Amino acid sequence: MSKMLFVLSAFVGLVLASTDKELLTPEFVDGLSKIWWGPLGEEDKVSTDIRPFEIKFTNEMITDLRYRINNRRKVTPPLEGIAFQYGFNTDNLDYWMDFWANKYNFTEREAYLNQYPQFKTNIQGLDIHFIRVKPEVPEDVDVLPLLMLHGWPGSVREFYETIPIITKYCEHNGFAVEVIVPSLPGFGFSDGATRPGLGEIEMAAVLRNLMRRLGFEKFYCQGGDFGALIANNMVTLYPEEILGYHTNFPVSLAPEMGYLHMQATKPDTLGIAMSDSPMALFAWLMQAVSGGSRRSYKYRADGGLHDLYNPESLIDDVMFYWTENKFTSAVRLYAESFNMRTFGT
Structure with missing residues (x-):
């Protein structure tokens, strides 16, 4: 019964997602899986090996980060x-910048983020980072394979508390779940594309190919x-190939949509500020976290950030x-997805 419920929970998503299927030709679908997103000329040089990976916060990066925070305007x-x-x-901002520079223990957090087995493998020219438990x-x-996909302003960090719950074997269920949690292309520790065109449709092909690389011809997926x-x-x-689909994002009306328009039209301009200033990056990401957590949090001076996190x-x-x-490279996903190429498919 539990296995049946796990499958049936995806029904609505399957129906909604399949409405445009008649517009897609086999040639189009097959072509998506063959697009090369990495540097040109390296198509025959890339290994298909699955390599162990660990997150590392280097001393050089930490020193630079603290300098930027402590010398902020x-x-x-x-x-x-x-x-x-x-x-x-x-x-x-002073509270958060002080915490980041002086109270955030980089060594302990690095160990925390490395608690699950992590890997990289090259898919269509991009090194894709993923957790596999x-x-x-x-x-x-x-054992049922479950692909779990984060969004923006998130990361694979979203799933750290739920991974042990999902993968814990319950004899009563009669089955268990293995999770694969990738950093989306361009996010976290996954490569971004070197040329335009890698939007939500194309990423679907990349991540399906990741599951094929891991030996899964059929699998479940979850996304937010x-x-x-x-x-x-x-x-x-x-x-x-998709056995079932669950989402915590079936319909969403975000309280502040200005960020979407900016990221869909001028991601590189925004990126100049976010790459140079940790304060700007933190504020831009966390205003979205606040707004996406509770609509009422916009009336809180602290954005409600301490309530849930x-x-x-x-x-x-x-x-x-x-x-x-x-x-x-992460927010370019907006520009590559909210456009006529995507909507016309």
């Missing part, structure tokens, strides 16, 4: 009576935010953007 104070209605309340079960127990849009496309493109977890997430300077 004084910001404009908020207007009287304004909390988060105009964006991140700047009265809170297998349940400990008797040999005769069915942009991960949901990508998973929708996986269901549409590969209906025979601890400070370490929020800065962990920001580190997935700062460590390898991935803000720009």
Whole structure:
């Protein structure tokens, strides 16, 4: 019964995602899996090996980060009576910058983020980073593969607390779940494309090829935010391969959509500020976290950030953007997806 419920939970998503299937030709779908997104001329030089990977916060990166935080410019104070209605309340930035530079233990957080087995493998010219956790079960127990996809302003960090719950074997269920959690192309520790065109549809093909690389011809998937849009496309493109689909993002009306327009039209300009200033990066990401958590949080001077999250977890997430300077390549996903090429498919 539990296995049946796991499958049936995907039904609505499958129906919604498959409405445009008649517009897609086999040639189009097959072609998506063959597009090369890496540097030209290296098509025959890339290994298909699956390589162990560990997150590393280098001393050089930490020193530079602290210097930028400690030498930040004084910001404009908020207007009287304004909390988060105009964006991140700047009265809170000193607390967060002090915590990041002086209380965030980089060594302990690095160990925390490396608690699960992590790997990289090259898919269509891009090194894709992913977490893979297998349940400990008797040999005769069915293990179901589950691909879990994050969005923006998130990262694989979203799933750290849920991975042990999902992969814990319950004999009553009669089956277990193995999770594969990739950093989306251009996010975290996954490569971004070297040329335009890698949007939600194309990412669906890349991540399906990742699952094929791992030996899964059929699998379940879960997605939130942009991960949901990508998973929708996986269901549409590969209906025979997706066993079930769950999303926590079936419909969303975001309280502040200005960031979407900016990231869909001028991602590289935004990226100049976010790459240079950790304060700017933190504020831009966390205003979205606040707005996406509770609509009422825009009337809170602290954005409600302390209600649902601890400070370490929020800065962990920001580190997935700062460590390898991935803000720009991450938000290009908006420009590559919210366009006529995508909507016309």
